[in-house]
Amino acid sequence: MHVSVKIPTRKEIEHLGVYVPGKPIEEVKREFGLTDIAKLASNENPYGCSELATRAVIREMDNSALYPEGTAPELAAKLSVHLGIERERIMVGNGSDELIRLLTRSYISAGDEAIMGVATFSRYETNVRIEGGVPVTVPMIDGVHDLAGMLQAVGTNTKMIFVCNPNNPTGTIVGRSELLSFIEEVPPHILLVIDEAYFEYVSDTDYLQTIPLLASHPNLVILRTFSKIHGLAALRVGYGIMHPSVVQELMKVKEPFNSNRLAQAAAIASLDDAPFAQDCARRNAEARRGLQHELARMGLSCFPSHTNFLMVKLGRAGDDVFQALLAQGVIVRSGSSLGYPDTIRVSIGTEQENRAFIAALQRIINDGDEARG
Numbered sequence: 423m424h425v426s427v428k429i430p431t432r433k434e435i436e437h438l439g440v441y442v443p444g445k446p447i448e449e450v451k452r453e454f455g456l457t458d459i460a461k462l463a464s465n466e467n468p469y470g471c472s473e474l475a476t477r478a479v480i481r482e483m484d485n486s487a488l489y490p491e492g493t494a495p496e497l498a499a500k501l502s503v504h505l506g507i508e509r510e511r512i513m514v515g516n517g518s519d520e521l522i523r524l525l526t527r528s529y530i531s532a533g534d535e536a537i538m539g540v541a542t543f544s545r546y547e548t549n550v551r552i553e554g555g556v557p558v559t560v561p562m563i564d565g566v567h568d569l570a571g572m573l574q575a576v577g578t579n580t581k582m583i584f585v586c587n588p589n590n591p592t593g594t595i596v597g598r599s600e601l602l603s604f605i606e607e608v609p610p611h612i613l614l615v616i617d618e619a620y621f622e623y624v625s626d627t628d629y630l631q632t633i634p635l636l637a638s639h640p641n642l643v644i645l646r647t648f649s650k651i652h653g654l655a656a657l658r659v660g661y662g663i664m665h666p667s668v669v670q671e672l673m674k675v676k677e678p679f680n681s682n683r684l685a686q687a688a689a690i691a692s693l694d695d696a697p698f699a700q701d702c703a704r705r706n707a708e709a710r711r712g713l714q715h716e717l718a719r720m721g722l723s724c725f726p727s728h729t730n731f732l733m734v735k736l737g738r739a740g741d742d743v744f745q746a747l748l749a750q751g752v753i754v755r756s757g758s759s760l761g762y763p764d765t766i767r768v769s770i771g772t773e774q775e776n777r778a779f780i781a782a783l784q785r786i787i788n789d790g791d792e793a794r795g
């Protein structure tokens with residue numbers, strides 16, 4: 423037994439919980455003595471990554487003894503051409519998780535307020551709290567950000583606003599014209615962070631293209647990632663697009679070598695493989711339609727998803743269904759840890775994984791029906 427350390431932490435982190443990720447495959451295998459596991463818990467890409475990225479990583483291993491370039495200049499230059507924006511607007515991070523951290527580290531002081539939806543990606547709230555800031559949460563309406571409500575929540579202490587579009591965990595998007603007026607109305611002294619981690623999956627024409635607005639709105643920050651459609655979650659690489667002066671502030675607080683060589687090489691190569699990403703988006707949309715159809719057949723509905731995951735409304739405790747699925751080798755996320763206790767969030771997997779999920783869920787529903795007689 424270790425004696426606990428009596429040195430107090432900063433008071434801001436005293437009551438913070440540790441982030442609970444989707445359960446790892448290895449852990450579920452050990453716990454339940456299973457060999458076949460479908461992990462549909464972390465919105466990863468079931469089709470892996472581009473072959474070009476794999477080859478780039480292998481090649482880059484020759485340089486593994488050397489520190490990476492701290493500002494990822496080649497990747498930033500490539501992104502700048504790819505997106506048609508100035509290179510100075512791009513900040514590469516160790517996942518977009520790090521960019522969220524850098525934003526709160528740089529801009530949130532004790533007592534500053536940050537507005538966010540509830541429920542949305544939990545890292546916004548955690549990082550605001552770490553800095554001693556105050557998260558101001560505005561309930562979603564049917565799983566969609568209530569932008570009017572968020573605007574009403576703006577006060578004299580508001581420093582930052584987070585809009586996750588599409589939103590994790592509900593998968594919904596906010597309407598184009600609604601978001602546009604919101605961006606116009608947010609006062610320019612408030613940093614407006616729009617997290618577009620899943621934008622590549624969106625095909626709806628009612629989705630606002632935010633990049634053209636950067637020039638006229640210096641308070642706008644767009645976050646993106648290579649973890650989803652590019653299938654590089656393990657390598658940790660994301661990027662932010664923002665005013666060059668904001669990039670300069672984030673540069674001050676980042677680790678010197680925050681983005682590693684393998685990640686940079688893989689991300690650069692991924693940008694050369696548009697067909698891979700397009701194929702993933704197409705397969706994802708098809709599989710999502712199939713899953714929604716199967717769920718509807720079972721009498722279950724979902725929030726309208728524009729992403730690679732579905733939040734399924736169960737009408738019963740998500741925890742119970744999560745546990746019962748786990749015992750059958752299917753890992754999802756219980757909605758109870760995501761702000762919607764009567765749901766589960768399931769990532770869209772391969773055909774085989776989706777079939778395993780549907781079959782396991784059907785068995786759980788049948789067992790429930792039998793138990794009720």
Ligand SMILES: Cc1ncc(COP(=O)(O)O)c(C=O)c1O
Pocket residue numbers: 464465516517518519520543586589590617619646647648649655658659660
């Ligand atoms: C909305 C959202 N933002 C950011 C992230 C973090 O992604 P990254 O792997 O780039 O850190 C995630 C990951 O699931 C996410 O869902």
